[in-house]
Amino acid sequence: xxxxxxxxxxxxxxxxxxxxxxxxxxxxxxxxxxxxxxxxxxxxxxxxxxxxxxxxxxxxxxxxxxxxxxxxxxxxxxxxxxxxxxxxxxxxxxxxxxxxxxxxxxxxxxxxxxxxxxxxxxxxxxxxxxxxxxxxxxxxxxxxxxxxxxxxxxxxxxxxxxxxxxxxxxxxxxxxxxxxxxxxxxxxxxxxxxxxxxxxxxxxxxxxxxxxxxxxxxxxxxxxxxxxxxxxxxxxxxxxxxxxxxxxxxxxxxxxxxxxxxxxxxxxxxxxxxxxxxxxxxxxxxxxxxxxxxxxxxxxxxxxxxxxxxxxxxxxxxxxxxxxxxxxxxxxxxx
Amino acid sequence: xxxxxxxxxxxxxxxxxxxxxxxxxxxxxxxxxxxxxxxxxxxxxxxxxxxxxxxxxxxxxxxxxxxxxxxxxxxxxxxxxxxxxxxxxxxxxxxxxxxxxxxxxxxxxxxxxxxxxxxxxxxxxxxxxxxxxxxxxxxxxxxxxxxxxxxxxxxxxxxxxxxxxxxxxxxxxxxxxxxxxxxxxxxxxxxxxxxxxxxxxxxxxxxxxxxxxxxxxxxxxxxxxxxxxxxxxxxxxxxxxxxxxxxxxxxxxxxxxxxxxxxxxxxxxxxxxxxxxxxxxxxxxxxxxxxxxxxxxxxxxxxxxxxxxxxxxxxxxxxxxxxxxxxxxxxxxxxxxxxxx
Numbered sequence: 142x143x144x145x146x147x148x149x150x151x152x153x154x155x156x157x158x159x160x161x162x163x164x165x166x167x168x169x170x171x172x173x174x175x176x177x178x179x180x181x182x183x184x185x186x187x188x189x190x191x192x193x194x195x196x197x198x199x200x201x202x203x204x205x206x207x208x209x210x211x212x213x214x215x216x217x218x219x220x221x222x223x224x225x226x227x228x229x230x231x232x233x234x235x236x237x238x239x240x241x242x243x244x245x246x247x248x249x250x251x252x253x254x255x256x257x258x259x260x261x262x263x264x265x266x267x268x269x270x271x272x273x274x275x276x277x278x279x280x281x282x283x284x285x286x287x288x289x290x291x292x293x294x295x296x297x298x299x300x301x302x303x304x305x306x307x308x309x310x311x312x313x314x315x316x317x318x319x320x321x322x323x324x325x326x327x328x329x330x331x332x333x334x335x336x337x338x339x340x341x342x343x344x345x346x347x348x349x350x351x352x353x354x355x356x357x358x359x360x361x362x363x364x365x366x367x368x369x370x371x372x373x374x375x376x377x378x379x380x381x382x383x384x385x386x387x388x389x390x391x392x393x394x395x396x397x398x399x400x401x402x403x404x405x406x407x408x409x410x411x412x413x414x415x416x417x418x419x420x421x422x423x424x425x426x427x428x429x430x431x432x433x434x435x436x437x438x439x440x441x442x443x444x445x446x447x448x449x450x451x452x453x454x455x456x457x458x459x460x461x462x463x464x465x466x467x468x469x470x471x472x473x474x475x476x
Numbered sequence: 477x478x479x480x481x482x483x484x485x486x487x488x489x490x491x492x493x494x495x496x497x498x499x500x501x502x503x504x505x506x507x508x509x510x511x512x513x514x515x516x517x518x519x520x521x522x523x524x525x526x527x528x529x530x531x532x533x534x535x536x537x538x539x540x541x542x543x544x545x546x547x548x549x550x551x552x553x554x555x556x557x558x559x560x561x562x563x564x565x566x567x568x569x570x571x572x573x574x575x576x577x578x579x580x581x582x583x584x585x586x587x588x589x590x591x592x593x594x595x596x597x598x599x600x601x602x603x604x605x606x607x608x609x610x611x612x613x614x615x616x617x618x619x620x621x622x623x624x625x626x627x628x629x630x631x632x633x634x635x636x637x638x639x640x641x642x643x644x645x646x647x648x649x650x651x652x653x654x655x656x657x658x659x660x661x662x663x664x665x666x667x668x669x670x671x672x673x674x675x676x677x678x679x680x681x682x683x684x685x686x687x688x689x690x691x692x693x694x695x696x697x698x699x700x701x702x703x704x705x706x707x708x709x710x711x712x713x714x715x716x717x718x719x720x721x722x723x724x725x726x727x728x729x730x731x732x733x734x735x736x737x738x739x740x741x742x743x744x745x746x747x748x749x750x751x752x753x754x755x756x757x758x759x760x761x762x763x764x765x766x767x768x769x770x771x772x773x774x775x776x777x778x779x780x781x782x783x784x785x786x787x788x789x790x791x792x793x794x795x796x797x798x799x800x801x802x803x804x805x806x807x808x809x810x811x812x813x814x815x816x817x
Contacts, residue, residue, distance in 0.1 A: 177621070204621060210651065215610040215644035222614020222628075225599055226549075228621070230614070245641070249604050250611065257590040259583030260805040262600070293806050293813075317808040346812065393812040 153335040158300065158328050161307035161336045162193045166231065168340045169314045170201050176314060177205050177223055179216055180233025184208035190235055191271060191329050213242035220266040221250050229314055234270040236281045237323060251319040252294030267313040273326035273364060274451050274460055282451035284415035289321050290391050290424070296320040296345055297391040299363035301328065304336045308343035309389060316345060325364040332367070346393030350402065354384035357408040357470050360399055360425055362388040365412045372466040381474055391421055399425065400432050407438045410469050414460050417445025439473035477765045492703050496542045497767055498776060500699055503538035504755040505780040506567065507558040513788055514574060518734035522792065525574060525588050527734035528555040533661050535754035536724045537562040539702035540659065543710050544629060549615050551608040551630040552601040554589040559631055564596040567783055571791035579794045583801065606636040609645025609658070616654030625714045629657040635666030637680055650688040653718035657709055658684065660721070661696065663728035668740065684721035696724025697752040729753065
């Protein structure tokens, strides 16, 4: 097993996030026969519409890799049942938007059964889903992670690199609580990097400083990480040193890393693709303000999607990008 | 029925054994008494909880308890008292949970809508109508993968037949031939709305058959007919025959909740249903058939009465959970929760 911090001279291969997650599931299924997959179109030959489960039904059989009817409520409901029955199900919900159809099972059951049963039940299920503006329109584009952060009892995880996607997904599969693992449609295939071929785990609740800096801290996660790093690069040319923190998991939340960083830089911007209004950034801004009010040089600022459904027309941009973040940093650094 | 004829029928699997008959009677009487007591306590304001009476369904519950093995799993709804008693959850733990006390089966944190006891295969109860069906399908997948002949039973009212989860769960179970027993406790009321006002297709067994599973309608007031149907179904499922749907025709003999108005129920309809009240009718039948003597039934009633009285005294007297329980069992690791506060 490789934990990223201690990885030395392990065998690697160039992988996209989709391939890295496929490897994570493959290794998890090989290691533990209680790992079972279910979701729409996930069996071969298609192997999932995003190909994350490609080859797994051929390798492990259709008993453990189940292509389901188009019925999200029963996909997540069955995952709850499997978890109660001693298995570690990984359910694929094709788009984050379709979690609306499964939210009774996720919110009212998966998240609450341990609590309501006085600790009798464990619900070790993982729901994998995809966000990101994908040219499908407003019903295939929403970043709904804040809804689930707002539901006690469910962990919320978003990776930004192939290696982390593999490590975080593995941790979710073997976690004893329900985990929502949110992928990003553009990150699935675009970035490739050397990823360990063996098992990788990244403990849930550990943020990573992706770029050290001293003037301002950008707190971000998932698809906003690449464009936050891009913004930091632009700002460096202007002489502004930006520290970029990738939260990696939203619940549990590594506030310690965030507060330590902002304590140093004394300025913070939270950047994400979820709707800014009542988004994850609101909670982070409140926490930072509560803990570090006297030390801040400027109000904590947020960069998130504007308050509108995700538009189809390209002229209408709801989701922020590097330029928006650059502007926000300039504002709070007085540039 | 003579003793010998009964022995022959028991051996042939068409009649419960005397021990099972007695146990069924105990479940029915205990459920009836505990149900009435809980309603009284709720009306008196002593039991501050939403309690959903099960009066009218006692025979189905008792028969189910008699055919399931402890390893078989049961998923129920918020109208669950008969189910949990029948599955063998200790009465004191049930009642303490109704009161939200620390000795409740879920340490007082679940309440009457969420009675659960893993020890006896009472795997989950849901407060959301119909949500148990997909969960039962998932437990069915687990049982199928385990390959050890476990059966998963799920109970729900007729009101659940309208919701999407019902359709999704039934379709999945039939598709994959899962070892799931669907038990529709048709009491003819969906909360406060009568059957005729919420569906144009009230033949639930017929609807179930169209998913591609064995389905039939049974007289749910009759414990023996219920036992036979359940027994056959469980046998078929255990031997790999796929899911079975049974609709038990009963009637809700009380209001939707323990304190709800029930004046809207047609008087003649209710009076007719009352003549079929499961426990007293079963008593008469057992005596008439010469299967269990009146004295033995009296003893079972007395036993049930004192068990119920004792459980309510216990439940009401036990302490509520300590405040440190508030953040316990949100996640497996309490520290994660404390970090978020």
